[in-house]
Amino acid sequence: MKAILKERRRIGLEYVGRKYNSEGNSYVKEVKPARKILDRCLQPLVPKQRKYRADQRTNAEKCRDYRLRLKAEDPSKFQDFKLKSNACAKKWRDNMSEEERQRQRERARQRQQQYRLRRKEMMKDLPSTPKPKPAKPAKHPKSPRLLENEADLIRERNRIRQARRRAKIKANPQQYEIEKKKEKEELLDEKVELKGCRHK
Numbered sequence: 576m577k578a579i580l581k582e583r584r585r586i587g588l589e590y591v592g593r594k595y596n597s598e599g600n601s602y603v604k605e606v607k608p609a610r611k612i613l614d615r616c617l618q619p620l621v622p623k624q625r626k627y628r629a630d631q632r633t634n635a636e637k638c639r640d641y642r643l644r645l646k647a648e649d650p651s652k653f654q655d656f657k658l659k660s661n662a663c664a665k666k667w668r669d670n671m672s673e674e675e676r677q678r679q680r681e682r683a684r685q686r687q688q689q690y691r692l693r694r695k696e697m698m699k700d701l702p703s704t705p706k707p708k709p710a711k712p713a714k715h716p717k718s719p720r721l722l723e724n725e726a727d728l729i730r731e732r733n734r735i736r737q738a739r740r741r742a743k744i745k746a747n748p749q750q751y752e753i754e755k756k757k758e759k760e761e762l763l764d765e766k767v768e769l770k771g772c773r774h775k
Contacts, residue, residue: 642656
């Protein structure tokens with residue numbers, strides 16, 4: 576109310592003193608009859624008084640909670656309730672006239688169509704290209720202590736090792752697979768042993 580009075584004063588509505596009603600409460604009388612129009616303009620300023628409800632759940636939530644409680648407390652009663660509600664729904668469907676059925680189908684079709692259109696509109700704004708993958712973090716720079724000739728030596732050693740490995744695979748791929756499997760098993764055994772030692 577204060578906000579409305581303040582706004583009225585700002586707009587320039589003038590008041591004729593203070594009047595008193597039969598209860599002795601004072602109220603302000605205006606000169607201009609613009610009060611109704613002004614109140615309509617200032618409606619957003621007044622918060623809408625909502626009726627307080629102790630239970631804020633919707634009917635669907637209440638129904639769901641009731642079903643869950645019934646299922647937990649008394650399964651036989653829940654079964655009866657389910658059968659009854661199914662029978663009731665079936666009866667309602669059976670008694671439905673052909674026109675009503677047609678109307679419902681039409682309504683469902685329209686809903687689906689609206690949903691598809693809305694989805695299409697939403698998808699239109701999205702970029703068609705796939706999202707770019709996040710860039711990998713930069714590798715740690717090589718230590719300055721590692722001299723150029725040392726780096727070359729390491730590279731050469733790795734190259735020779737890889738060449739030997741490739742030749743070995745080419746010569747006997749099956750034997751290589753067996754050896755690889757054996758190595759893996761040995762590594763696993765070592766890991767298990769280490770784990771055992773650590774927990775002792």
